[in-house]
Amino acid sequence: MPEGPEIRRAADKIGKALIGKTIEDGQWPFPTISDKAHLLLEQEVLDVTSKGKAMLIRLANGWSMYSHNQLYGRWTVNLNTTEPKSNRSLRAEFITDRHAVRLWSATDIVLIRTEEEGAHPFLAKLGPDVLDDDVTHDLLTKRLESSTCKRKKAATLMLDQGAFAGLGNYLRSEILHSAGVHPDDRPCDLSSPTVSAWGRAIKDITVRAYQQGGVTVPKSVADASKARGEPRRRWRHAVFCRDERPCLTCGDLVLRKRYAGRRLDFCPSCQPAQRISG
Structure with missing residues (x-):
């Protein structure tokens, strides 16, 4: 399972592709978010960060996509003209004017109100994130x-x-x-x-x-x-x-x-x- 440093580095990479961009297209086939495309399309991405081993993609409409890679999840970032080559199951796809960001194989994904992130069952139980600047x-x-x-x-x-x-x-x-x-x-x-x-x-x-x-x-x-x-x-x-x-x-x-x-x-x-x- 990826540890905190790997997830934070992934968040940095995804953030460079998404922050300040509008989600122009995408797919969200995972059951917990498959009917939530209207909350994701045409939204500006404000922030991408990690909390422990979880990832949060925060949108301008006040919603966040929470995901946890667990053992098999994997994020990829490509130019949107690059054809994806993977035998994994696509879980989420964010397409901007330049990039395609995809999450594969993860099984813990949900959309939550950004203001309610702290109440998520996993996030609510976390201790201090060692990588946060204010954790000394x-x-x-x-x-x-x-x-x-x-x-x-x-x-x-x-x-x-x-x-x-x-x-x-x-x-x-x-x-x-x-x-x-x-x-x-x-x-x-x-x-x-x-x-x-x-x-x-x-x-x-x-x-x-x-x-x-x-x-x-x-x-x-x-x-x-x-x-x-x-x-x-x-x-x-x-x-x-x-x-x-x-x-x-x-x-x-x-x-x-x-x-x-x-x-x-x-x-x-x-x-x-x-x-x-x-």
């Missing part, structure tokens, strides 16, 4: 220390969209490694400096992934890994997909654990457990 290191640290988060295991907390919107599997491994937090530790098990480092890592690693197209390590580290012939799934991360290989920080072996079937890679030397059993 300090806010994230306080969130970790809050009564709703401080007793949750790190491996669980980093996938809780109600705690931190937009985080996912690869970000979880990378954030915890950067902060030196063991996946089984809880905020309440850790020193204040470690919790602060964790809050900084949540912001900094997520922003780096957004800015660098899913790469969570500095360019110099990625370049060195590429020079060793590593595949992209490895060179773009510090620990994720690097299990059974030397840690780039200390040289010890990166290990893999599974939580509810989802993989998490970590370095036991860089991320020693602090939690006392029981």
